[in-house]
Amino acid sequence: MVPYMAWILFSYGVAGVLVHFFHSRNLKYKPISRKRVHYILVAHNHENQMEWYLRALMWYSCLRAQSLRVTILDEGSQDDTLAIIERMKYANGMNLTVIGTAEIQDEHEFIRHSNPDDGEQSKFIDLRIPQEAAKIPYVHV
Structure with a gap:
């Protein structure tokens, strides 16, 4: 059971890092136009x-x-x-x-x-x- 919990926490961590990476990349290259x-x-x-x-x-x-x-x-x-x-x-x-x-x-x-x-x-x-x-x-x- 411990290895499964470790994989779940690892997956959430990787997903969070990817979201922050793509969000900062999007803000850097695409100016916000309203x-x-x-x-x-x-x-x-x-x-x-x-x-x-x-x-x-x-x-x-x-x-x-x-x-x-x-x-x-x-x-x-x-x-x-x-x-x-x-x-x-x-x-x-x-x-x-x-x-x-x-x-x-x-x-x-x-x-x-x-x-x-x-x-x-x-x-x-x-x-x-x-x-x-x-x-x-x-x-x-």
Whole structure:
């Protein structure tokens, strides 16, 4: 019985050493690249939904191991939408930018001129249209 236990312990030891060897080799030769997603949201008086939209995007990006960048084009909101966005700016892993429409004449012009980073995927969501919110993960309209 002792020789069998010795072989089992030896096998576990060799397997552990091999796992550490291949893992360190993989880290050395393959740089870690995360997918990047850029969400462009057009908002106007969305104080009741904005926090949920931003949290849903953050959770989804964490689950998918994606780097998240969110740009919000504000159409002159009169409620607490901007205050909610300001509080959410400091959430984990979220690069959040707010741009007022006074600064930009046309949203489509902004999308054409926004230069995406290498490998970045852009998604434009106009929250003024109720069906567009369904494009955000975990949000059902």
